[in-house]
Amino acid sequence: MATKQAVSFKLNGKAVDVVVEPRELLIHTLRERLQHTGPHIGCETTHCGACTVDLDGMSVKSCTVLTVQCQDSEMLTIEGFEQGGALHALQESFHEQHGLQCGFCTPGMITRAYRLLKENPNPSEEEIRYWMAGNLCRCTGYQNIVKAVQHAAKKLAAAAA
Amino acid sequence: MAASTDTLERESKLQGLGSSRLRKEDARFIRGRGTYVDDIKLPGMLFGAMVRSPYAHARIKSIDKSKALAVPGVVAVLTADDLKPVKLHWMPTLGGDVQAVLADKKVCFQMQEVAMVIAGDRYSAADGAELVEVDYEELPAIVDPHKSMTPDAPIIREDIADKDNVGHGPRTHPNHIFTWEAGDKAGVDATFAGAEVTVREEILNPRVHPCPLETCGCVASFDKPTGQLTVYLTSQAPHLVRTVVAMLSGIPESKIRIVGGDIGGGFGNKVPVYPGYVVAIVASIVTGVPIKWIESRIDNISTTGFARDYHGVGELAADKDGRIKALRFTALADHGAFNSHVSATKLPAGLFSICTGSYAIPKAYARVDAVYTNKAPGGVAYRCSLRVTEAVYLIERMIDVLAQKLGLDKAEIRRRNFVKAEQFPYTTALGWTLDSGNYHGALDKVLKAVDYDGLRKEQAEKRARGELMGIGISTFTEIVGAGPTKVCDILGIGLFDSCDIRVNPTGSAIARLGTMSQGQGHATTYAQIIATELGLSSDEIQIEEGDTDKAPYGAGTWGSRSTPVGGAAAAMAARKIRAKAQKIAAHLLEVGEGDLEWEVDRFKVKGNPSQAKTMKDIAMAAHTSNLPDGMEKGLDATEYYDPPNMTFPFGAYVCVVDIDRHTGEPKVRRFYALDDCGTRINPMIIEGQIHGGLTEAFAVAFGQAIPFDENGNHLGNSLMDYFLPTAVETPHWETDHTVTPSPHHPIGAKGVAESPHVGGIPCFSNAVVDAFAHLGVTHMDMPHTSYRVWQQCKALGLNER
Ligand code: FES
Numbered sequence A: 001m002a003t004k005q006a007v008s009f010k011l012n013g014k015a016v017d018v019v020v021e022p023r024e025l026l027i028h029t030l031r032e033r034l035q036h037t038g039p040h041i042g043c044e045t046t047h048c049g050a051c052t053v054d055l056d057g058m059s060v061k062s063c064t065v066l067t068v069q070c071q072d073s074e075m076l077t078i079e080g081f082e083q084g085g086a087l088h089a090l091q092e093s094f095h096e097q098h099g100l101q102c103g104f105c106t107p108g109m110i111t112r113a114y115r116l117l118k119e120n121p122n123p124s125e126e127e128i129r130y131w132m133a134g135n136l137c138r139c140t141g142y143q144n145i146v147k148a149v150q151h152a153a154k155k156l157a158a159a160a161a
Numbered sequence B: 001m002a003a004s005t006d007t008l009e010r011e012s013k014l015q016g017l018g019s020s021r022l023r024k025e026d027a028r029f030i031r032g033r034g035t036y037v038d039d040i041k042l043p044g045m046l047f048g049a050m051v052r053s054p055y056a057h058a059r060i061k062s063i064d065k066s067k068a069l070a071v072p073g074v075v076a077v078l079t080a081d082d083l084k085p086v087k088l089h090w091m092p093t094l095g096g097d098v099q100a101v102l103a104d105k106k107v108c109f110q111m112q113e114v115a116m117v118i119a120g121d122r123y124s125a126a127d128g129a130e131l132v133e134v135d136y137e138e139l140p141a142i143v144d145p146h147k148s149m150t151p152d153a154p155i156i157r158e159d160i161a162d163k164d165n166v167g168h169g170p171r172t173h174p175n176h177i178f179t180w181e182a183g184d185k186a187g188v189d190a191t192f193a194g195a196e197v198t199v200r201e202e203i204l205n206p207r208v209h210p211c212p213l214e215t216c217g218c219v220a221s222f223d224k225p226t227g228q229l230t231v232y233l234t235s236q237a238p239h240l241v242r243t244v245v246a247m248l249s250g251i252p253e254s255k256i257r258i259v260g261g262d263i264g265g266g267f268g269n270k271v272p273v274y275p276g277y278v279v280a281i282v283a284s285i286v287t288g289v290p291i292k293w294i295e296s297r298i299d300n301i302s303t304t305g306f307a308r309d310y311h312g313v314g315e316l317a318a319d320k321d322g323r324i325k326a327l328r329f330t331a332l333a334d335h336g337a338f339n340s341h342v343s344a345t346k347l348p349a350g351l352f353s354i355c356t357g358s359y360a361i362p363k364a365y366a367r368v369d370a371v372y373t374n375k376a377p378g379g380v381a382y383r384c385s386l387r388v389t390e391a392v393y394l395i396e397r398m399i400d401v402l403a404q405k406l407g408l409d410k411a412e413i414r415r416r417n418f419v420k421a422e423q424f425p426y427t428t429a430l431g432w433t434l435d436s437g438n439y440h441g442a443l444d445k446v447l448k449a450v451d452y453d454g455l456r457k458e459q460a461e462k463r464a465r466g467e468l469m470g471i472g473i474s475t476f477t478e479i480v481g482a483g484p485t486k487v488c489d490i491l492g493i494g495l496f497d498s499c500d501i502r503v504n505p506t507g508s509a510i511a512r513l514g515t516m517s518q519g520q521g522h523a524t525t526y527a528q529i530i531a532t533e534l535g536l537s538s539d540e541i542q543i544e545e546g547d548t549d550k551a552p553y554g555a556g557t558w559g560s561r562s563t564p565v566g567g568a569a570a571a572m573a574a575r576k577i578r579a580k581a582q583k584i585a586a587h588l589l590e591v592g593e594g595d596l597e598w599e600v601d602r603f604k605v606k607g608n609p610s611q612a613k614t615m616k617d618i619a620m621a622a623h624t625s626n627l628p629d630g631m632e633k634g635l636d637a638t639e640y641y642d643p644p645n646m647t648f649p650f651g652a653y654v655c656v657v658d659i660d661r662h663t664g665e666p667k668v669r670r671f672y673a674l675d676d677c678g679t680r681i682n683p684m685i686i687e688g689q690i691h692g693g694l695t696e697a698f699a700v701a702f703g704q705a706i707p708f709d710e711n712g713n714h715l716g717n718s719l720m721d722y723f724l725p726t727a728v729e730t731p732h733w734e735t736d737h738t739v740t741p742s743p744h745h746p747i748g749a750k751g752v753a754e755s756p757h758v759g760g761i762p763c764f765s766n767a768v769v770d771a772f773a774h775l776g777v778t779h780m781d782m783p784h785t786s787y788r789v790w791q792q793c794k795a796l797g798l799n800e801r
C-alpha cells in the first residue's frame, strides 16, 4: 500500500481536507469519507455518468478521477445546488417536468445539465441530447429530461432578465 | 347544477384519480438525498468482494486463501466449505431448483461466485479477492442450448444428475429441466394438416439483461445479543426475500427485517435472491458486524438476472383470407446453470400461454423445453411479466409473416383476426380470459393519427427508388397483475398483495403496502387512489413500502402487479374505511345509513345536502366516545387482495424506420404508441412509464445481447459493449391512449409500465423486417445493429453504390 496523501479542496463552497491512498477514486472519497452520497456509482467505467460532479468548471465522472488530482480544486455536487433553502431551477424543473423516476441518475443529470446551461444557456433539443449523452438513464427515456433542461433554461433566463 | 362547481373544486383539491399530480418522492432525489443501498453505512461495517470463476465449466481442485488473508484489512475469506457447517452453501431458487451460494467443488458458468473476501473497505476487499488462488480443472462447456441434450453432452449439474424431476415434471436428460405444454396438440396438428396456408419461422429472443442503473447489493446486519437480522437490500420483493431467508437460515421470520429503501431501477433484475446476499448474511452472522456487498456493473451483467434466451419456433395455419385457424409455438429455453428462473410454481414457462395475443384463434398449442447450459442462471422477466415478451414477440412477428405470405396489408390482417369488442370477456384457446378490450378502436385511432395510408404510399415510392423504409405495427395484449392465488404462487405463497390504511384523528392517513417502488412513483399514485376513495387530500396521505417490519405481507413489484393487485388492495382497504365512516356519519347525523349519499369528501343526507359530515369530521369522531353502540374506536383497515383474474392491458403501436442501405444504419423516424391500461391514475406518470418502457424496448430491439464464445466466455459484459441507449440514439416518443376499464378491478385499472416494452420490441422488429419485405425477407433476428442490418443489405446486394 502506497503512503497516504493529504488533499485539500473546496466542496460546495466549503474547504475540506482528506488523507487518501493515491489510488483512491474521487467518487469513493466523496461518498465514503465526506458523506456526499448524492453522486452515485452505476458502472465505475466512465460510461453512465451517475457519478458526475462539477470540477473546476467542468463536468467530470468522479469514478475516473483520482482524489489526489483534486488538490486546490473547486467542486460542486448535487448537495450544493440548494441555496438558502431555495432549490436550483434545474432541481425544480426535473420535478415539474417529471424528469426522474428511480432518481439514481438524477444527481449526475442535474450536475451535468448545470454545466451545459452555463456553456449554452439556450440549447436546442438536439444540443441537449448530444451534450447530455454521457449520462445514462434507464427509466425516463430522456424525453422529460430534455423538457426539464429546457424548462430550467427558461427559468434561469427569466431570473437573469 | 349549482352544486357542481363546488363539488368539482373539492374534487380537484383532493388530487385523486386521474390527476397529473407531481411526484412526492422527487423531493429527496433532486437533492441527492435518496437512500439507496450503497448509501447505507453502519458502525463497524465491513465490505465483501466476490472471487469469481474465470471458467464456464471447471472442477475446483483447491482454494488457497493464505495470500488474501495476509492483505492488511482483510478479515476473512469465505468459501463453500465455510458455509457447509451452517448448511448455507446451497440455496433454493424461485424456479424450484437449488443453486450453489458459493461454488461447491465445481463451477458451472463464467463469473460464478467462488469465495467472498471480507475486509475493512472496498479497496482491501478487492485486493484480497485478487489474491485468492483457486486451482481449476477445466471441463468442456455447453453454450448452445440446442446442444444441451445430445447424448454425449457433458453433464452440467452433477448434484442432481440422478434426479428424474426438478420440480416441474419428468426429465429426459441430465441437462433437461422441464417440458411444459398447453393446448390441444392433436386438434392443432389436424388443423395444420388441412390448412389452406401455413407459415413457420424460427425466432430468437436473445439473452439480454435489464441492467438498472443501480446494480444489486445489500448490507446485512446480524445483532448477536438479540438474534435480530436486518438486511438492507435492493429488492423488488422484500417480503418474499424475508421468507426465503427464514427458510434458509432457520432464523424465525419475525426476527428478520428486510428494508428495501430507495431502489435505483429494477426491471426484473431485483426479484431473485442472489448468492451475494446470502454470503453477506452468513458473514454478518459469523463476524457479528454488518457486511456490505455491492455488485460491480460487470458482475451485474454477467451473473444476476439475465432475461430471455428463448429460441422459438412460430407456426400459424390460416385460410387464404388470412383468418388464423391454429397456432403452434414452441421454444427452447436456456436457463443457464441453475434454474433460478423466476416463475410461479405452477407456471414453469411463466405466462407464455398468452401467445395467442389479441387474436381470436380457435386452436392453439404451446410447448417449452428448458435446459441447462454453462451460462449464468436465471432468468428474470425484463420489464415484462414472466415470458410475456417472448410470447408477444412470437405472435406479433408471425402475424406479419403470414400477411407477407398472403400479400395482405399488415394492419388489415390484424383487423381480420382481432377479438371483437363485443366478445369480451373472451377466453383464449390456451385458457386465459381476457377481461376487456377494444382492439379495432385502438388500431384505427393510431392508423389515422400517423396517416398510415400516406406512409404506405411513401414507402412504395421509396421502394421504387431503391430506398429502404419500414413500417412496423404491433397490436399487443399484455397479461399482468399476478395473480389469482389459485394459479399463482411462489414457494407456496400466493401472489396476493396488501394494503393497511390508518386514518389519523385530524384526517391525514398513512398507508403501507406489500409492493415496492423502484421508480414507478407509488408514493404518489397510491395516495391518489386512496384520496378518491376516502375524500382526503392525497397530500395528506403518506405511503410506505419496503420495510417488512412495517408493511403488511405482499409479493412485491414486478410483472406490473402494483396497480392491478396493490392498487386494488388500496382501494378495497379504503372502501372498508368508508363503510365504517358511513355508519359513524349516520350516527352523528341521526339518520339511517341508507339516508346518506357519498359526495367527493363527505356523506350528506339525501334531499338535505346541508346536513353532511366530511371524512375529516368522521376521522375525529372515530377517536371519541361518540360512536354507535359497540363500535370499535379508530378508522383503520387492512386488505389482502386476491385478484379474481389477471388484467390484460393492450395497445397499438406504429414505428417508421429508415434504413441506410450502404451502412445498414436503422433510424427510427417516428414511433406512435397508443396504450390502453384501463382507468388512468396519473397521466403524467403513465406517460413517463411509457417513455421508459419504449426506450428499453428500443435497446433490446436495436442493440442488446449478451454474447459468449464457444467456451462460455463473456464477450460483452460491461457498458462498453452492452447497449444502453443515450439521449442521442433514443427516438422521440408520441403517446396516446384509449380507456377500456378492467371489469374486475375495483377501480378498473390494469397496469401499464411493461406494455411499452412488450409491445415495443416486436413493433421495432416488424418495422425493420418490413423495410426488406418486398425483397422476400420474412424475419431478421434481434438485435438490429447497423452491422447486422448491413449484412442483410449485403446478402441482397443492396449495399453496392
Ligand atoms: S460510475 Fe462513473 S460513469 Fe458510471
Ligand code: FES
Pocket: A099, A100, A101, A102, A103, A104, A105, A106, A136, A137, A138, A139, A140, B213, B264, B265, B519
Ligand atoms: S431515473 Fe432511474 S436511471 Fe434515470
